[in-house]
Amino acid sequence: MIYLNLLFSFIKIGLFSFGGGYAMIPLIQKEIEMHGWISSSEFVDIIAIAEMTPGPIAVNSATFVGYKTAGLFGSMVATIGVALPSLILILAVSGFFFKIQKKPINIMIFYGLRPIITSLIAAAGVFVAETAIFKKDVSIEAFNYLFNKPANFFDLGSIFILFASLVALVKYKIHPILTIAGAGVAGIVIYSFIPLV
Amino acid sequence: MNLNDIKQLKDIFVTFFKIGLFTFGGGYAMIPLIEKEIVEKKKWVEREEITDILAISQSIPGAIAINSATFIGFKTSGSKGALAATLGVILPSFFIISIIAAFFSKFGNNHILKSIFSGIRPAVVALIFFAVYKVGKTSIKDKTGLIVSIIGLVLIIAFNIHVILVIIGGAVFGLVVYKFWPGKVNEILGKEDKNNDIS
Numbered sequence: 001m002i003y004l005n006l007l008f009s010f011i012k013i014g015l016f017s018f019g020g021g022y023a024m025i026p027l028i029q030k031e032i033e034m035h036g037w038i039s040s041s042e043f044v045d046i047i048a049i050a051e052m053t054p055g056p057i058a059v060n061s062a063t064f065v066g067y068k069t070a071g072l073f074g075s076m077v078a079t080i081g082v083a084l085p086s087l088i089l090i091l092a093v094s095g096f097f098f099k100i101q102k103k104p105i106n107i108m109i110f111y112g113l114r115p116i117i118t119s120l121i122a123a124a125g126v127f128v129a130e131t132a133i134f135k136k137d138v139s140i141e142a143f144n145y146l147f148n149k150p151a152n153f154f155d156l157g158s159i160f161i162l163f164a165s166l167v168a169l170v171k172y173k174i175h176p177i178l179t180i181a182g183a184g185v186a187g188i189v190i191y192s193f194i195p196l197v
Numbered sequence: 198m199n200l201n202d203i204k205q206l207k208d209i210f211v212t213f214f215k216i217g218l219f220t221f222g223g224g225y226a227m228i229p230l231i232e233k234e235i236v237e238k239k240k241w242v243e244r245e246e247i248t249d250i251l252a253i254s255q256s257i258p259g260a261i262a263i264n265s266a267t268f269i270g271f272k273t274s275g276s277k278g279a280l281a282a283t284l285g286v287i288l289p290s291f292f293i294i295s296i297i298a299a300f301f302s303k304f305g306n307n308h309i310l311k312s313i314f315s316g317i318r319p320a321v322v323a324l325i326f327f328a329v330y331k332v333g334k335t336s337i338k339d340k341t342g343l344i345v346s347i348i349g350l351v352l353i354i355a356f357n358i359h360v361i362l363v364i365i366g367g368a369v370f371g372l373v374v375y376k377f378w379p380g381k382v383n384e385i386l387g388k389e390d391k392n393n394d395i396s
Contacts, residue, residue, distance in 0.1 A: 014259050024260070049297060052314045055217050055290025056224065058260035063291050067298035075298065079291050086259030087283050090267040091276055093257060097249075104386055105375055111385050112345060112371025114248045114336035116364055119349030120255060121332055124225045125325035126354055132318035158319040165323030169229065170330070176229040177219045180320055187316015192309060 002070045003077045005035060010062050010081025017058070024058045024082075028065065037069040058082055133158045157190040205274050206281045212239060213266050213285030220286075224254070224261030226321045228328035231265070241273045248336040256364055262286055338388065341381070345370060 009031040017024040025047060032038055038046075046068070050060035059079055066078025133155055161183050168174040168182065212234050220227045228247070235241050242250070250272075254264035263283060270282025337343050345367060352358040352366075374381050 017258055017260075050294070052310065053290070053293050053297065054219055054221055055293065056220065056260040056262035056286070059263070059287050059290040060294050063294035064298050067295055072295060072299075075291065075295050079287060082260070083263050083283055083287055086257075086263040087267055087279065089257045089259065090253075090264055090271060091279055093253060094268055094271045094279075097253060104382065105372070107386060108375035108382060109368045109371040110249060110252070111338070111342070112369070112374065113252050113364065113367040115342040115346035116349040116367030117248050117251050117255065118329060118333045118336050119346045119353060119363070120360055121225050121228070121251075121325060122329045122346075122350050123353040123360075125322055125329060128226075128318070128325060129322045132322050158315070161316055162319040162323050165320040166326065169323060169327045175233060176324055177215075179324070180219055180221060180317055183316045183320030184313040185316070187312045187314065188309060191312035191315045 003073060006066055006070060006074055007077045007081045009035065010066075010078045011084055013062070014058070014082040014085035025061070028061055032065060037065065042068065129162075133162065161186050161190070202274070202277075206277055208239070209270050209273055209278050210281040210285040213270070213282045214289060216266070217262070217286040218289040220262060221317050221321050224265065225328055226324045227262055227265070228332065229324050231269070232328075232331055235269060242269055244331075245335045246272075248332050251332070252364070255360065338385070341374075 013024055013027045013031060017027050029040075029043060032043060033040070043065075046061055046064045050057050050064060053060055059082060062078040062082040063075045066075035068074075070077070164186070165179050165183055168179050169176065174182075216227060216230050216234060219230060228251070231247065232244070236244050236247065250265050250268050251261070253268060254261045257264060263286060266282040266286040267279045271279035274281070333346070337346055349363050349367065352363050353360060
């Protein structure tokens with residue numbers, strides 16, 4: 001019974017969350033509270049770990065909640081649940097998509113749509129940058145602060161890693177996996193051995 | 198199913214397993230990896246198609262990472278390919294998280310792991326901006342496109358408009374151009390034909 005509940009809850013979460021993993025978090029929280037599966041402080045830990053570990057945040061949190069609720073089989077059921085709507089919807093949509101793509105009207109729809117996808121990615125970059133680079137939330141008050149003590153506002157180590165990664169990716173065409181690994185090593189050096197604050 | 202099909206499915210699975218294993222910080226940070234592994238190395242999809250795949254992945258519910266993996270898998274080898282790609286992108290998470298949940302519940306408090314993650318976060322920002330540059334180069338064809346893109350960014354960041362509405366807005370803009378701006382339509386369709394001739 002608990003397995004069926006997990007399966008249906010996560011199918012529901014997969015089916016009704018638009019805009020990727022972060023948008024799923026409130027939905028997952030609602031389902032968990034409704035069923036009383038885990039405590040809310042445990043849920044905060046789960047989200048932190050889901051962000052820190054590789055893989056889609058949606059899958060990570062589904063696996064974690066499933067495991068905490070009903071063990072290994074629970075994590076399996078929750079993971080399948082969260083991925084199943086995507087699999088079915090994509091199978092339904094993509095066959096259709098490849099057929100209609102070449103009509104003039106569709107070419108024009110994609111002419112308007114494609115630049116928007118670029119803005120979505122840029123927006124995601126700005127949101128991640130806010131937590132990665134700035135020590136505080138960006139606000140007008142913070143701008144006054146900025147001119148007095150920039151080191152209190154920006155995390156200098158992060159800015160260094162950001163620019164070093166950009167140079168590695170764009171100029172030297174370093175593989176993204178190597179770039180991530182290098183940034184992890186830089187993180188250990190900067191945050192564990194050099195106290196910047 | 199012949200031997201070649203099985204080899205291809207295994208290839209899809211392994212490639213997406215690798216992508217799932219090294220994707221931190223959500224679906225968009227995955228784009229440079231997809232470019233490297235799937236466009237450059239395997240040549241399963243064209244660079245231009247990545248944008249369309251992202252458009253679909255954003256417009257239907259579910260995680261962007263799963264949606265785009267499934268889509269690319271389907272394009273490469275049909276429904277079996279879709280299944281192989283989905284399993285590939287999910288399994289690394291499943292293994293890692295199950296192990297953490299079973300043995301290291303206090304994982305998040307480890308100082309070294311926190312330092313590693315603090316280092317990876319800004320690199321994720323770099324990966325996402327790299328994706329903006331790569332996707333922008335193929336998806337913004339002219340000044341009109343650039344303006345649409347900037348308006349979209351402002352709507353999302355400054356006005357908190359839901360991404361689905363912004364996506365619909367972009368599609369509607371394309372339709373309006375199709376109906377009322379024949380000069381532009383000819384220009385865009387002309388370019389599209391030229392692309393087809395080259396390929």
